[in-house]
Amino acid sequence: xxxxxxxxxxxxxxxxxxxxxxxxxxxxxxxxxxxxxxxxxxxxxxxxxxxxxxxxxxxxxxxxxxxxxxxxxxxxxxxxxxxxxxxxxxxxxxxxxxxxxxxxxxxxxxxxxxxxxxxxxxxxxxxxxxxxxxxxxxxxxxxxxxxxxxxxxxxxxxxxxxxxxxxxxxxxxxxxxxxxxxxxxxxxxxxxxxxxxxxxxxxxxxxxxxxxxxxxxxxxxxxxxxxxxxxxxxxxxxxxxxxxxxxxxxxxxxxxxxxxxxxxxxxxxxxxxxxxxxxxxxxxxxxxxxxxxxxxxxxxxxxxxxxxxxxxxxxxxxxxxxxxxxxxxxxxxxxxxxxxxxxxxxxxxxxxxxxxxxxxxxxxxxxxxxxxxxxxxxxxxxxxxxxxxxxxxxxxxxxxxxxxxxxxxxxxxxxxxxxxxxxxxxxxxxxxxxxxxxxxxxxxxxxxxxxxxxxxxxxxxxxxxxxxxxxxxxxxxxxxxxxxxxxxxxxxxxxxxxxxxxxxxxxxxxxxxxxxxxxxxxxxxxxxxxxxxxxxxxxxxxxxxxxxxxxxxxxxxxxxxxxxxxxxxxxxxxxxxxxxxxxxxxxxxxxxxxxxxxxxxxxxxxxxxxxxxxxxxxxxxxxxxxxxxxxxxxxxxxxxxxxxxxxxxxxxxxx
Numbered sequence: 001x002x003x004x005x006x007x008x009x010x011x012x013x014x015x016x017x018x019x020x021x022x023x024x025x026x027x028x029x030x031x032x033x034x035x036x037x038x039x040x041x042x043x044x045x046x047x048x049x050x051x052x053x054x055x056x057x058x059x060x061x062x063x064x065x066x067x068x069x070x071x072x073x074x075x076x077x078x079x080x081x082x083x084x085x086x087x088x089x090x091x092x093x094x095x096x097x098x099x100x101x102x103x104x105x106x107x108x109x110x111x112x113x114x115x116x117x118x119x120x121x122x123x124x125x126x127x128x129x130x131x132x133x134x135x136x137x138x139x140x141x142x143x144x145x146x147x148x149x150x151x152x153x154x155x156x157x158x159x160x161x162x163x164x165x166x167x168x169x170x171x172x173x174x175x176x177x178x179x180x181x182x183x184x185x186x187x188x189x190x191x192x193x194x195x196x197x198x199x200x201x202x203x204x205x206x207x208x209x210x211x212x213x214x215x216x217x218x219x220x221x222x223x224x225x226x227x228x229x230x231x232x233x234x235x236x237x238x239x240x241x242x243x244x245x246x247x248x249x250x251x252x253x254x255x256x257x258x259x260x261x262x263x264x265x266x267x268x269x270x271x272x273x274x275x276x277x278x279x280x281x282x283x284x285x286x287x288x289x290x291x292x293x294x295x296x297x298x299x300x301x302x303x304x305x306x307x308x309x310x311x312x313x314x315x316x317x318x319x320x321x322x323x324x325x326x327x328x329x330x331x332x333x334x335x336x337x338x339x340x341x342x343x344x345x346x347x348x349x350x351x352x353x354x355x356x357x358x359x360x361x362x363x364x365x366x367x368x369x370x371x372x373x374x375x376x377x378x379x380x381x382x383x384x385x386x387x388x389x390x391x392x393x394x395x396x397x398x399x400x401x402x403x404x405x406x407x408x409x410x411x412x413x414x415x416x417x418x419x420x421x422x423x424x425x426x427x428x429x430x431x432x433x434x435x436x437x438x439x440x441x442x443x444x445x446x447x448x449x450x451x452x453x454x455x456x457x458x459x460x461x462x463x464x465x466x467x468x469x470x471x472x473x474x475x476x477x478x479x480x481x482x483x484x485x486x487x488x489x490x491x492x493x494x495x496x497x498x499x500x501x502x503x504x505x506x507x508x509x510x511x512x513x514x515x516x517x518x519x520x521x522x523x524x525x526x527x528x529x530x531x532x533x534x535x536x537x538x539x540x541x542x543x544x545x546x547x548x549x550x551x552x553x554x555x556x557x558x559x560x561x562x563x564x565x566x567x568x569x570x571x572x573x574x575x576x577x578x579x580x581x582x583x584x585x586x587x588x589x590x591x592x593x594x595x596x597x598x599x600x601x602x603x604x605x606x607x608x609x610x611x612x613x614x615x616x617x618x619x620x621x622x623x624x625x626x627x628x629x630x631x632x633x634x635x636x637x638x639x640x641x642x643x644x645x646x647x648x649x650x651x652x653x654x655x
Contacts, residue, residue: 003044003047003048003051004048004051006044007041007044007045007048007051010037010040010041010044011041011053011055011056011057013037014034014037014038014041014057015055015057015150015151015152017029017034018057018147019150019241023148023241023242023243038057038058041056041057041058042058045058054123054124054151054152055123055151055152056151057151059144059151060144060145060147060151060208068202068631068632069137069138069139069200069202070137070138071131071135071136071137071138072126072128072135072136072137072138073134073135074116074128074131074133074134074135074136075118075161075220075221076116076161076220076221077133077134078114078116078130078131078133078136078163078220079133079292079296079297080133080295080296081278081296081297081300081301081302082295082296082301082302083276083301083302083303083304084301084302084303084304085303085304085306087257087260089301090253090256090257090260090279090301090303091253091257093279093301094253094256094279096298097281097290097298097299098290099286101251102251102281102282102283102286103229103249103250103251103281103282103283104249104250104251104256104279104280104281104282105230105231105234105247105248105249105250105278105279105280105281105282106247106248106250106256106259106260106263106277106278106279107217107245107246107247107248107277107278107280108245108246108263108270108274108276108277108278109274109275109276109277109278109302109303109304110165110167110215110217110245110272110273110274111167111191111192111272111273111274111275112165112166112167112168112191112192112195112196112215112272112273113129113130113165113166113167113192113195113196113199114129114130114163114164114165114166115127115128115129115130115136115139115143115163115164115165115166115199115214116128116130116136116161116162116163116220117143117149117161117162117163117164117216118159118160118161119153119157119159119160119161119162120158120159121156121157121158122152122153122154122155122156122157122160123151123152123153124143124144124149124150124151124152125140126138126140127139127140127142127143127149128140129199129200137200139199139200141204141207142198142199142200142201142204142207143166143199144204145204145207145208145212146166146212146213146214147213148213148214148242148243149214149242150240150241150242153240153241154239154240154241155240157222157223157224157225158223158224159221159222159223160219160221160222160223160240161219161220161221161222162216162218162219162220162237162242163216163217163218163219163220164214164215164216164217164218164242164245165214165215165217165245165272166195166199166212166213166214167191167192167195167212167213167214167215167272167273168191168192168194168195168198168210168211168212168213168272169191169211169213169271169272170191170271170272170273171271172210172211173188173190173191173194176188176194176210179445181322181427182426182427182430182445183427183430183431183434183445190273190374191272191273192273194210195210195212198210198212199212213243213271213272214243215243215244215245215272216234216237216242216243216244216245217234217244217245217247217278218230218233219233219234219236219237222236227284228283228284228285229282229283229284230280230281230282230283230284230287231247231249231282233284234247249282256279259277260277260279260303263277264277264305267305274305275304275305276302276303276304276305277302277303277305278300278301278302278303279300279301279302279303280299280300281299281300286299287299307368307369308338308368308369309366309367309368309378310336310337310338310366310367310368311336311364311365311366311367311381312333312334312335312336312343312364312365312367313333313334313362313363313364313365314331314332314333314359314360314361314362314363314364314365314377315332315333315334315361316331316332316361317329317330317331317332317348317354317359317361317392318330318332319394319395319399320423321398321399321400321416321421321423321424322423322424324415324424324427325398325415325416325417325418325421325423325424326413326414326415326416327394327395327398327399327405327413327414327415327416328347328348328349328350329348329349329350329351329354329392329394330345330346330347330348331345331346331347331348331359331365331377332344332345333345333346333365333367333375336367338367338368338369338375343367343369343375345375346365346367346375346376346377347374347375347376348377349412350394350412350413350414351393351394351412351414352412353412354392354393354394355391357377357379357380358380358391359377359380359392360380360385360389360390360391360392361389361390361392362385362386362388362389363380363381363384363385363386363389364380364381364384364385365377365378365379365380365381366378366379366380366381394414398416398417398418398421398423400416400418400421400422400423401416401418401420401421401422401423402418403416403417403418403421404417405417409544409547417551417555418557420458420459420557420561425452425458426445426448426449426452427505428460428505429443429448429451429452429457429460429463430443430444430445430448431503431505432460432463432503432504432505433448433463433492433503434503436499436502436511437499437502437503438492438495438499438500438503439488439492439495439499440463440485440488440489440492441484441485441488442481442484442485442488443463443485443488443489446475446476447474447476447477447485450474450475450476450477451466451471451474454474456470456471459561459564460503460561460565461561461564461565461567461568463489464489464490464493464565464568464569464570465568466485466486466489467486468482468483468485468486469482470482471485471486492570493568493569493570493571494571495570495571496518496571496574496575496576497518497522497523497524497571497572497573497574497575498511498514498515498517498518498519498574498576499514500524500565500570500571500572501514501517501518501524501527502514504552504558504561506548506549506552507545507548507552508544508545508548509545509548509549512540513540513541513545515576515607516538516539516540516541517535517538517541517549518574518576519574519576519607520538521574522573522574523572523573523574524562524566524572524573525572527549527553528553528559528562530549530550530553531550532546532547532550535549535550539612540612576608577608580609580610581609581610582609582610582653583606583609583610583611583612584609584610584611585610585611586606586610586611586612586622586623587611587612587613587614587620587621587622588602588606588611588612588613588614588621588622588623588624588625589613589614589615589616589617589621589623589624589625589633589637590602590603590613590624590625590627591624591625591626591627591630591631591633591634592626592627592628592629592630592631592634593627593628593629594625594627594647595627595628595647596647596648596651597647599613602625602650605654609654616633617633617636617637617640617642618640619640621637621640621642622642622643623642623643623644623645623650624637624642624643624644624645625644625645625646625647625650626644626645626646627647
């Protein structure tokens with residue numbers, strides 16, 4: 001078969017299977033078969049890059065990291081809807097529509113981020129956020145990562161614009177948060193915020209990892225096609241392989257109200273969060289006749305559901321120790337049905353929350369689901385409090401390891417100080433082995449959990465005693481994988497000191513701080529002996545960070561860990577030499593698309609010459625190095641009269 005024919009066949013087959021999987025939810029082949037065909041297409045495209053087409057599934061994730069999003073003026077405004085909050089307001093809206101007989105489309109209101117998708121001759125060319133309805137942001141590259149958005153359409157209209165709501169499925173949200181907890185990263189607040197933040201990532205690869213989805217709910221523009229009703233447009237969009245919002249055409253007021261109530265009762269059955277129901281006039285000509293006010297269309301409203309709140313008994317308060325050592329109190333509740341699920345626990349956040357609400361064991365409390373996801377206590381029903389109920393205080397010692405508990409100086413959290421606390425072990429070990437720390441390939445969270453469960457490791461130092469035959473029987477391991485893991489562990493012994501410092505997971509010590517500490521103190525023994533005063537004498541090391549470093553180094557568990565790591569042959573000295581000090585006291589900011597080096601490479605060049613690479617422009621910035629499509633940082637540099645260098649001019653400074 002000719003390679004061109006094979007590539008076309010693979011594209012068509014993969015796109016067809018992608019449509020069945022991501023839109024219809026009816027996969028007909030295994031992931032293995034799909035991945036095998038995709039790999040073959042990738043190989044052919046690498047050999048024949050001139051044959052790559054916009055509809056290729058390989059083009060879902062690509063492009064350079066952006067410095068900022070460009071503004072887009074919508075060809076058709078993306079209007080917002082007037083909110084209503086009860087049945088009477090719905091009926092008043094229906095009465096105001098000056099039509100004898102009218103059909104309305106009732107749809108769930110997805111709690112996500114509204115976008116417009118534009119197609120030219122059947123090919124997806126641009127996508128933008130709603131913004132203010134008139135002007136939004138170009139997020140085309142991030143939208144390409146959403147598998148349910150078709151890259152090409154069966155019918156090649158000259159121009160087609162559709163509107164949809166980008167969302168993060170609840171299952172994906174929960175999975176990502178579980179992983180972020182293990183990695184010690186801040187948890188996402190709710191699926192809506194998670195979707196919005198993911199879609200506005202400047203790096204499309206990050207957006208792709210978030211596995212966003214979309215529900216299309218309106219046809220904005222269709223050149224070469226005419227329609228009479230909204231229902232017709234949605235049916236047409238479904239035929240063009242869009243994932244279309246569920247919708248029901250209804251005429252009677254009573255049926256519309258019943259459907260609104262039914263959608264509210266079945267919120268938990270949708271893969272996405274909904275915060276209301278949308279009622280739209282179905283006839284498109286009638287919509288044009290009614291028109292819009294300065295703010296809203298006159299032919300549609302959004303019914304907003306109130307958060308469901310119910311009373312229940314607070315039976316007990318249990319304290320959990322998270323992967324970062326934070327003590328989190330949870331209320332154990334008598335079972336209560338909320339938003340379609342049975343709730344038995346609710347978060348109490350921290351001691352400040354408990355004190356403010358005066359929550360006590362034995363209280364009757366009002367409970368709701370924050371963001372329709374997380375159960376929380378709204379208030380205490382004071383007149384139902386038992387006479388013997390006592391104020392509650394979190395313990396002074398960790399309930400898992402018994403180590404002292406301290407309050408964060410910069411927040412309300414109480415945190416276990418035990419460096420080897422079992423509750424924090426998975427997070428600590430996963431971080432230790434991560435790419436930017438000790439970079440031990442093959443030791444992700446799942447493998448690390450297996451090592452912990454099997455009793456093979458209790459601290460990071462135990463990694464360096466592992467043998468291949470100990471790893472082979474573990475799940476996700478085989479003979480080759482076991483040997484590769486042991487080899488990767490062995491290689492990590494030779495890492496530079498800064499990687500080890502960062503890998504230790506000391507609070508407020510990120511990569512930059514770790515590099516600074518390594519370059520200044522040069523050895524781990526010198527860092528261990530450093531006083532808080534010595535630490536704060538360094539630029540960018542404040543008193544809180546200095547205190548955390550000093551406390552960690554003085555902990556008996558930390559001392560034991562470092563001694564064992566050194567005995568295992570882990571490098572304890574800084575290998576990175578300062579080439580010269582020509583950039584001493586200088587701060588550089590890198591912006592735009594750089595061609596001759598990456599930002600990380602440029603940062604290393606700067607640091608090896610005594611300078612500092614920063615992420616934002618300020619009066620203290622010495623130079624801004626600007627690549628293509630430099631945005632707000634470049635403008636700020638000009639406003640502050642800071643010298644701007646091209647890549648070549650920057651390289652000239654290194655000579």
